[in-house]
Structure formats: structure tokens, C-alpha cells
Amino acid sequence: MPAGEALPDSQPSYVSSWIYVFGVLTLAALTVVLGSGIVLTLGGSDWWHASSVGHFVNSLHLWSVELFFMFMVIHLWGKFWMAAWRGRRTMTWVTGVVAFVASIGTAFTGYLSQSNFDSQWIGAEGKDGINAIGAGAFFNVLNPGQMLLWHVVLLPLVVGALTVIHILLVRRHGVVPPIDATEGD
Amino acid sequence: MTMTRPPSTPDAHDFSKRPYDLVKEFVIALTVVSLLTVVLAAVFSSPDEPAITMSAWAQADPADVVATATGELAGTTTSATYGAPYNHNADGQSVLGIPLQKMGGVRIPVDSAELVLQPLTDQVGDAALTDALTQWQSATPSQRTAWATAYADALAVAPDGDPAQAPAGEYGPVPNLTAAFLDVARSGYLEGSLTSSGNFYGGDQTRSLLLLSDGAYLEDRAVAQQLGGDQWGMMNETGNYPGQPWMWLYTFWYQVRPFSTSENADAQVWALMMLLTLALMFLPLIPGVRDIPRWVPVHRLIWRDYYRTHPRA
Numbered sequence: 001m002p003a004g005e006a007l008p009d010s011q012p013s014y015v016s017s018w019i020y021v022f023g024v025l026t027l028a029a030l031t032v033v034l035g036s037g038i039v040l041t042l043g044g045s046d047w048w049h050a051s052s053v054g055h056f057v058n059s060l061h062l063w064s065v066e067l068f069f070m071f072m073v074i075h076l077w078g079k080f081w082m083a084a085w086r087g088r089r090t091m092t093w094v095t096g097v098v099a100f101v102a103s104i105g106t107a108f109t110g111y112l113s114q115s116n117f118d119s120q121w122i123g124a125e126g127k128d129g130i131n132a133i134g135a136g137a138f139f140n141v142l143n144p145g146q147m148l149l150w151h152v153v154l155l156p157l158v159v160g161a162l163t164v165i166h167i168l169l170v171r172r173h174g175v176v177p178p179i180d181a182t183e184g185d
Numbered sequence: 186m187t188m189t190r191p192p193s194t195p196d197a198h199d200f201s202k203r204p205y206d207l208v209k210e211f212v213i214a215l216t217v218v219s220l221l222t223v224v225l226a227a228v229f230s231s232p233d234e235p236a237i238t239m240s241a242w243a244q245a246d247p248a249d250v251v252a253t254a255t256g257e258l259a260g261t262t263t264s265a266t267y268g269a270p271y272n273h274n275a276d277g278q279s280v281l282g283i284p285l286q287k288m289g290g291v292r293i294p295v296d297s298a299e300l301v302l303q304p305l306t307d308q309v310g311d312a313a314l315t316d317a318l319t320q321w322q323s324a325t326p327s328q329r330t331a332w333a334t335a336y337a338d339a340l341a342v343a344p345d346g347d348p349a350q351a352p353a354g355e356y357g358p359v360p361n362l363t364a365a366f367l368d369v370a371r372s373g374y375l376e377g378s379l380t381s382s383g384n385f386y387g388g389d390q391t392r393s394l395l396l397l398s399d400g401a402y403l404e405d406r407a408v409a410q411q412l413g414g415d416q417w418g419m420m421n422e423t424g425n426y427p428g429q430p431w432m433w434l435y436t437f438w439y440q441v442r443p444f445s446t447s448e449n450a451d452a453q454v455w456a457l458m459m460l461l462t463l464a465l466m467f468l469p470l471i472p473g474v475r476d477i478p479r480w481v482p483v484h485r486l487i488w489r490d491y492y493r494t495h496p497r498a
Contacts, residue, residue, distance in 0.1 A: 005198070011205035012197050014491040021214070024207075028214035032222050049233060058233070059226035062426075066225075067218060069431045081483035085469035087194030097466045104431055111422070111429065117234040118422045121407045123390075124398035125419055132278040132451035134289025137270035142395065145388030174197025178488040179479055181195060181495070 005171055015175050019078035022071050023170075029068035030163065034156070036061040041152055045115060045144075065107055072100060084176045092169040099162035106159055109151035112141055119144065232424040237403060239393070243370035246402045248346035250370050253400040254363040255340060257297040258321075259333035262399040265297035271395070272296070278452035285452055293391060298329075300396045304369050304378040305362060314365045317358035324357065332357035414439055434458070 039057045040048060048054035076096065079085075085093040111122050123141045130136040140146055243250050256262040260274070268275035269286050270293045277286025302321070308314055321329060336359040339351040348360060369375050379396065380387035397403050404413070412418040420436045422428040438444045438454045447453055469475050478484055485492055 007207060009204065009206060010202035012200035013203045014200065014488055015203075015205065016490045017487045019487050021210075024210050024214045025218060028211065028218040029222075031215055032218055036222075049235075055231065055233065056226060059229070059231040060222050062231040063225035063229070064218070064222045066427055067222060073431065078487070080468075081478050081481070082487055083475065083478040083484070085475070087197070090469045093469050094466050097462075097468075101462055104429075107429060107431070114233070116232075116236050117406070118232065120236050120394060120397065120403065121412055122419065122422075123394055124403060125414060129451045129455055131267075131270060131289070132286050132449070133455045134269065134285045134287075136286075137289040137292035140270075140293060140389075140391060142391040143389045177195055177197055177200060178491045178495075179484045181200075181491070 005174065007171075012175060012177065014178050014181070019074075019082075020175075022075040022078060025071040026068060026075050027163070027167075029064055029071055030159075032064035033061065033068050034160075036064055037152065037156075045113065045148055049115070061110075065110070069103070069107070072103065076100060082176060083179060086176055086179075087173065089169070089173050089176055092166060092173065095162050095166040095169060099159055099166060102155060102158045102162060106151060106155040109147045109155060112147040113144055113151050115144060229426070232422055232426050234423045237397065237406065238373065239370045239375035239397070240373040242397065242400065242402050243367055246400075246405075247367055247371075248340070248348070249400045249402045250367050251348050251363045252337065252340050252346055253396065254301045254366040255333055255337045255359060256399065257301045257396070258359060258362065259330060259337050260297065261334070261337065262297055264295060264300075264395040264399050278449045280449065280452045280456045295392060295395060297395075297399070300379065300392055300399075301362065301366050304375055305365055307374075307378055308365070308369065311365065313361060317361035317365070320358040321362060328357070331355075332359045336360060336363070415445070434461070 036057055040054070040061055043051065043054050043057075048058040079093070079096070108122075108126070112119050112126070123144075126141045127136060130139055130141055139150075239250075253262065257265060260266070264271060266274050268277035269289050269291050271291065272295060273291055276284055279285060279287075302318070305314060305318060324332070332355065335354050336351070336356040339354055339356070340346050340348060343351040348364065351360075369378075375396075376390075376393050377387070379393040380390055407413055407418060408416065410423055412421050412423070417433075417436045417440065419439075420429045420432040435454065435458055438457060439450060444450045444454055464471065464474075
């Protein structure tokens with residue numbers, strides 16, 4: 001990474017559009033997701049069913065996840081139309097897509113860990129897809145104990161690590177220049 | 186016809202700069218998202234419809250409980266005929282002839298008849314039940330299947346599936362077993378028996394969820410809330426909440442042919458989604474697709490300030 005580019009106090013002059021906001025909004029929403037999730041873990045898996053405070057924290061967790069995905073999808077589309085993989089940024093794109101897929105898995109295991117009707121039905125429906133490709137033997141969506149651990153430990157580690165790598169790659173290569181821009185414009 | 190290669194992308198660090206405080210941007214974003222989250226949570230809350238208990242199932246639809254128990258004994262339920270990872274009773278789904286489901290192996294063995302018999306075996310002090318269990322256990326497998334199948338057929342023609350109105354027949358101990366099973370379900374004992382399996386800390390609901398989803402009650406409740414498989418159910422959740430809209434494409438394939446009518450739909454949809462995910466991942470390497478942003482001038486809108494001051498020749 002070029003010196004001073006980890007946390008620079010300036011950006012190329014072409015970085016001037018609202019679309020750039022959605023990357024940092026995604027990161028901010030992820031922070032709220034993690035924060036509300038950590039508070040939920042303090043009370044345990046059944047806390048939010050019996051406590052109004054727990055239920056509110058669960059609501060924070062739910063809506064921050066919805067915002068997280070909304071921002072991330074807009075960010076993804078924005079980067080697509082900017083062809084943001086140009087200039088040796090392929091791995092930046094790949095880590096972003098994998099982080100998106102891993103986030104879907106994390107959210108899915110969250111729904112399976114709720115220990116309510118949604119969990120029962122999503123598990124009953126979801127098992128057929130997972131089992132159909134032979135993965136159900138190792139990733140049992142009907143086992144909320146296993147799903148909860150994937151949700152609060154394994155998958156957040158994957159999403160977190162990918163996010164860090166993604167951001168480091170963005171900082172290393174800088175923000176992609178406009179299509180057809182020439183050297184030193 | 187000559188193909189012109191797009192110009193190489195210049196280094197971002199060679200462009201003129203403008204002040205940009207990333208820390209300030211993140212703090213503002215975090216503040217805005219936090220406030221927005223609080224407002225959404227306060228206004229809309231979150232859904233939490235209680236899980237269906239076996240007792241509630243038995244109270245609401247006793248005929249379904251009896252029919253399901255009979256099916257488990259006859260070996261005709263979904264779980265009894267599932268294949269991997271629960272048993273060897275079917276090959277399961279495949280893609281392009283590759284038996285992916287079978288290849289996963291039977292690593293979570295479930296004997297569907299035991300979903301009924303084990304909770305009954307745990308009961309003590311019921312002489313009629315003990316006799317029924319003894320008669321069942323001492324019968325040959327073909328005799329058991331004949332009894333259970335005949336009783337399932339009788340329940341199917343009984344008004345509302347009511348066991349009391351089933352026609353008389355050679356059902357062996359099956360009516361007694363399933364009636365006792367209904368009592369166990371009503372008592373609230375069933376989940377504990379199926380979940381703990383001798384372990385004080387029962388954290389695996391596989392067997393109780395398989396039993397519940399073998400019945401019609403769970404799906405009826407889900408369909409009534411627009412959660413069925415053909416109602417985009419995988420991405421919805423109870424109540425008027427957004428659910429998992431990011432799963433729209435996965436759910437979409439189940440709504441259209443050939444997947445909506447295929448016996449291998451799950452495996453096919455998963456294979457297709459894996460293919461599409463790989464395509465999205467490696468989109469920068471796919472000629473044509475990677476050029477779409479150059480052809481469709483959305484980038485002219487995104488970088489309109491830049492293009493205004495740097496008009497292309």
C-alpha cells in the first residue's frame with residue numbers, strides 16, 4: 001500500500017458522487033449489525049422472546065441487517081456500472097462478491113437461530129435445498145445449536161475478514177478512475 | 186473489422202486530489218445508520234411468532250398428528266422416504282446425473298418409525314400401550330407395514346381424517362399406538378423426548394422438526410401466511426416484514442418452469458445459483474459481460490462532474 005494511503009485526507013478529484021457513500025454506509029450498517037448482535041448474545045438465544053428490551057435489540061439487529069443488505073446491493077450495482085474491477089482491482093471485486101454471499105449465509109443462519117415459527121418453517125423448507133447438494137450432512141439447518149454457532153462465530157469471522165481484505169485492497173489500489181480517463185487527468 | 190482495446194486504467198494516485206476526510210465520513214454514516222435503525226426498530230419492531238409446539242399441533246389438528254404417526258410407522262412420510270442425510274430409503278436429487286444428495290452420505294441417521302415408537306417406549310404404567318408395543322415389536326416388518334398402510338388408507342377415507350370414524354379393518358396395534366402418540370403430543374412431552382435422546386442438554390431439533398414437517402399442519406400454517414414454497418416463501422417471514430429480499434433470485438427459480446415442476450428442483454436451483462455466483466465473482470474476466478458498463482453510459486451519470494471538465498474527443 002502506498003505510504004499515506006491507508007487513511008488519506010484526500011481523494012482523487014473524480015470521487016464526487018453519492019454512489020460512493022454506499023460503501024461506507026454498508027460498513028456503518030455492518031458495525032450496527034455486529035453491535036446489536038453482540039448485545040443479543042449477552043442475553044442468550046431465548047432472551048429476546050421474553051424481554052421487551054431483548055425484543056427491541058432484536059429489532060435493531062433485524063433492521064440494521066435490512067439496511068446493510070440494501071446499502072451493499074446499491075454499492076455492488078454502483079461498482080458494476082463503474083466497472084470498478086479495472087486497473088488490477090479484480091480481487092477487490094471478488095472479495096466484495098464473496099463477502100456478499102457470505103453475508104447471505106450469515107443472515108440465513110440468523111433466521112434459523114430465532115427459535116420461533118420462522119425458524120421452523122425456514123428450516124423445514126431450507127433443508128431440502130441444502131440436502132439436495134449433499135451439504136446437509138455437514139450443515140444441518142434443523143439443528144439450531146449448530147446454526148447459532150455458525151451465525152455468531154464462523155460466518156461473522158468470514159464476513160469480517162473479507163471486509164477487512166476488501167477495504168485494504170480499496171486503499172491499496174485507490175478508487176477506480178472514470179472509464180476512459182487518461183493518465184494524470 | 187478491427188477491435189480497439191480499451192485504454193489501460195491509469196493509476197488513481199496520479200490524479201489531482203481534493204480534501205476528503207474518510208474518518209468524518211464514516212462517523213457521519215454510522216450516526217445516520219444508527220439513528221435510522223433505531224427509528225425503524227421503534228416504529229416497526231420485529232416479528233416473533235412463537236414456534237409451533239407438538240402440544241399445540243395436537244390440540245389444533247389431532248387428525249393430522251395421528252395420520253403423520255401412522256405414516257411414520259408405514260414408512261410413507263417425507264422423512265421416511267427422504268434418502269441422505271437421514272436414511273438410505275431413496276437416492277435423492279441429482280444434477281446432470283450426478284447424485285449429489287446421495288454423495289453427502291447418511292450422516293444424520295433418522296428412523297422415522299422411531300420418531301413415534303421411542304416417545305411411546307418411554308411411557309410407563311399404560312398396560313394397553315405396553316401390549317400394543319409388544320405386538321408391534323414381535324411382528325414381522327411386512328406385517329407392520331401392512332397394518333400401518335391399511336390404517337393410513339382408512340384414515341384417508343374417514344371424514345376429516347377422524348380416527349374414530351375410520352372403517353374397521355386389520356390394523357393390528359397401530360390405532361392404539363397412534364392414539365397413545367396423540368396423548369403424548371398433547372401432554373407436551375414429545376419435543377423433549379425427540380430432542381434430548383438421552384442427553385440432558387438437547388440442542389438438536391432435527392428429529393422433532395422432521396416429524397413436524399411430515400405433517401400437514403406446519404405447511405398449512407405457513408401457506409396461510411404466504412410463506413409456501415410457491416409463494417416466494419423462502420425469502421418472506423411472518424407479518425408485514427421485508428424478510429430476506431436478497432434471496433429473491435434463489436426463490437425466483439422455484440416459481441418458474443422447469444424448476445417449478447422438476448423432481449430435482451432443489452439440486453438444479455442450487456447448481457444454477459452456484460454457477461451464477463461464480464459468474465458474478467469472476468465477471469471481470471468474462472469478455473462481453475465485463476464490457477457492459479462501458480457500453481451503457483450509467484458511468485456518465487456517476488462521473489458527470491469529471492466528464493464535464495474532461496470531455497472525451
